[in-house]
Each structure stands twice: as C-alpha cells, then as structure tokens.
Amino acid sequence: MGPGPSDVSPRVLNAMARSTVGHLDPDFIGLMDETKELLQYAFKTENALTMPISAPGSAGMEAAFVNLIEPGDTVIVCINGVFGMRMRENVVRSGATAVVVEDDWGTQTDLNKLEDALKAHPEAKIVAFVHAETSTGVRNDAEKMCALARQYDCLTIVDAVTSLGGIELAVDDWQIDAIYSGSQKCLSCVPGISPVSFSDKALEVIKGRKTPVQSWFLDMNLIVGYWGQGGKRAYHHTAPVNSIYALHESLVMLHEEGLENAWQRHATLHNKLVAGLEKLGIEMAVDKAYRLPQLNVVRIPEGVDDAEVRGRLLNDFNLEIGAGLGAFAGKVWRIGLMGAACTDKNVDFCLAALKTVLK
Numbered sequence: 300m301g302p303g304p305s306d307v308s309p310r311v312l313n314a315m316a317r318s319t320v321g322h323l324d325p326d327f328i329g330l331m332d333e334t335k336e337l338l339q340y341a342f343k344t345e346n347a348l349t350m351p352i353s354a355p356g357s358a359g360m361e362a363a364f365v366n367l368i369e370p371g372d373t374v375i376v377c378i379n380g381v382f383g384m385r386m387r388e389n390v391v392r393s394g395a396t397a398v399v400v401e402d403d404w405g406t407q408t409d410l411n412k413l414e415d416a417l418k419a420h421p422e423a424k425i426v427a428f429v430h431a432e433t434s435t436g437v438r439n440d441a442e443k444m445c446a447l448a449r450q451y452d453c454l455t456i457v458d459a460v461t462s463l464g465g466i467e468l469a470v471d472d473w474q475i476d477a478i479y480s481g482s483q484k485c486l487s488c489v490p491g492i493s494p495v496s497f498s499d500k501a502l503e504v505i506k507g508r509k510t511p512v513q514s515w516f517l518d519m520n521l522i523v524g525y526w527g528q529g530g531k532r533a534y535h536h537t538a539p540v541n542s543i544y545a546l547h548e549s550l551v552m553l554h555e556e557g558l559e560n561a562w563q564r565h566a567t568l569h570n571k572l573v574a575g576l577e578k579l580g581i582e583m584a585v586d587k588a589y590r591l592p593q594l595n596v597v598r599i600p601e602g603v604d605d606a607e608v609r610g611r612l613l614n615d616f617n618l619e620i621g622a623g624l625g626a627f628a629g630k631v632w633r634i635g636l637m638g639a640a641c642t643d644k645n646v647d648f649c650l651a652a653l654k655t656v657l658k
Contacts, residue, residue, distance in 0.1 A: 359493025487638025
C-alpha cells in the first residue's frame with residue numbers, strides 16, 4: 300500500500316506466465332491490436348497513436364518530450380512536486396527553455412500563475428504538467444489547464460502515471476495532446492510498461508520536425524510502423540511479449556469492471572480510509588477538494604518516528620506504506636490505494652496495523 304508498484308492480480312501474473320511467442324507472430328499482433336483498443340478505452344480517446352512503450356513510465360515521459368520538443372523551443376512546466384521537476388529536466392536535456400510555474404507542495408497548480416506565464420511567453424510551444432502528483436497526493440485540474448493552454452495555442456504534455464484507471468481522465472474531451480502513464484499504479488500490472496497517447500495535432504508536429512528526434516528508440520515516426528493498426532508490421536524492437544500479456548490482462552479487468560466503476564471504487568475506499576485515519580488522530584496533508592483517492596498523503600503525528608513506524612509495519616505486518624519525498628521527507632506518509640490493492644480488506648488491515656504500531 301505504498302506509492303507503487305501496487306499489488307498485481309493473480310490473473311495478471313498468470314497471463315504473464317504464458318508461453319512467449321515472437322514479437323511479429325500473428326497471434327501476438329492480434330493481441331497488440333486488442334491492447335491498443337483497451338488503452339484507448341482507459342484513456343477515453345480515439346487517438347490512433349495510442350500504445351504501450353516497452354519501458355517504464357519514465358520512458359513514456361521522455362517519449363512525449365523528445366518527440367514534441369526541438370532545440371530552441373520554449374516549454375512552460377508546472378511544478379508542485381517531484382515529477383514536475385523531472386519534466387523540467389526533460390525540457391532542458393532536449394535543448395529547450397523551461398519556464399517554470401511553481402506552487403507549494405501539497406497545493407494545486409495556480410491557474411492564474413499559469414496564465415501569467417502564457418501571457419509573458421507568447422513564444423511558448425507546450426504546457427507540461429502532472430495530473431496526479433505522486434509525491435504530494437495532489438490532483439491538478441487537467442481539464443482547465445488544457446483549456447487554458449489551448450487559448451494560447453500551446454500543445455499539452457500530461458503525466459498520468461498515477462491517475463490512469465484511478466480518477467477521471469478524458470483525453471479527447473480535455474483535448475490532451477500527449478499523455479503518458481505507467482503499468483504499475485492503478486492498472487495493477489507489473490512494472491516496466493508505459494502507455495502513451497498522442498493526438499493527431501501532436502502527430503503532425505512530430506512529422507513536421509526540422510530536426511531528428513534525439514532518441515532513436517523513442518522516435519514515434521519509427522515506432523508507429525510497429526504499433527500501427529492491423530496489417531503488416533515493420534520491425535522496430537523486440538517487444539517485452541510477456542509484459543504485454545500482463546498489461547492486456549490488466550486492461551481486460553479494467554474493462555470488465557467498467558472505467559467509471561473503478562473510479563468510484565477508489566473514491567469510496569479513500570473516504571473509508573480517511574475516516575479511519577481521522578479516528579487515529581492522523582490528518583490528511585492535502586485539501587479535500589483536490590486530494591487523490593489512490594495516493595493518500597497524511598501528516599506524521601508529532602513525536603512519532605517516521606522510519607520506525609514504516610519499519611514495524613513492514614516487518615511485523617508485511618505492509619508497505621511510502622515515505623515522503625523532497626520537501627515532504629520526514630513529514631508525511633504516502634498510503635497507496637491503487638488498482639487491485641484498493642479493497643475493503645486492505646483498508647481495514649492498514650488501519651488496524653497503524654493503530655497497533657502507533658500504540
């Protein structure tokens with residue numbers, strides 16, 4: 300019950316154990332097509348370029364930046380936690396200028412600050428932000444931030460690593476241009492795969508680049524030949540076949556439950572966890588209006604030893620919760636309620652274990 304990876308369903312583990320076939324085998328290509336369609340369902344998009352990158356969420360992040368950014372571009376990066384800082388790092392390494400919109404950890408990105416930055420930098424090409432900030436438990440208002448970016452003719456890059464499958468996310472309705480996620484959070488798949496989706500507008504920008512994409516492996520112009528819909532596939536790389544089996548099964552499970560039902564399950568059990576924590580005298584660190592149900596950041600009670608509590612939970616109860624990062628180090632715990640780990644049983648177990656250890 301930490302910030303990820305989350306528990307993996309036995310169904311997903313069983314799928315991963317199936318016999319490995321070739322990455323150009325007709326049966327596997329059929330599975331690739333199904334996986335794409337299921338990802339389109341999860342992202343709520345009809346984007347043709349929707350696929351899993353054969354690497355963790357960090358590679359999905361890099362794919363979005365290196366394909367859309369060229370040297371000399373200006374990118375507005377919204378930072379209110381660790382993963383916004385990583386976005387800025389990608390901008391700088393791509394040879395672009397990063398204009399930072401910074402807000403306190405534990406708060407949302409201020410829309411007025413974002414608009415001020417857009418007005419001050421009419422040359423800006425992209426607005427980049429984290430939808431669900433794993434380091435702070437904050438949900439940024441992706442719909443409004445994308446609408447604001449469009450007003451100033453900017454593309455958007457969105458980090459949905461912790462939000463996909465856990466809270467409302469609508470790529471087409473919100474007109475997100477590039478989005479990436481991870482397999483190991485609310486999808487409850489094994490780590491190592493990064494679902495991504497690019498809008499037609501983003502694809503036009505990629506195809507019209509003046510300079511080559513700096514990463515051969517992550518160049519969407521090349522990968523699209525392998526992950527194209529149906530028909531003949533051009534060899535690009537050897538896909539992690541068994542991990543794709545696992546992702547496919549996790550997406551089938553999400554489809555069976557229903558996307559909106561999954562969102563509601565996370566919200567309902569989050570409310571139960573919060574009520575139980577409050578009875579133990581543990582306060583939430585994030586305002587109710589924008590806290591994440593799947594990643595609960597709580598204040599460590601005064602006088603309580605952070606590392607000792609987490610150590611005893613792990614050693615005595617085989618229960619993992621996460622430590623704080625960056626500005627939140629030593630001040631908060633991060634309790635995950637993601638995917639297959641988001642159950643009544645786990646909430647009850649976590650509360651009982653915390654009560655025992657705190658005593």
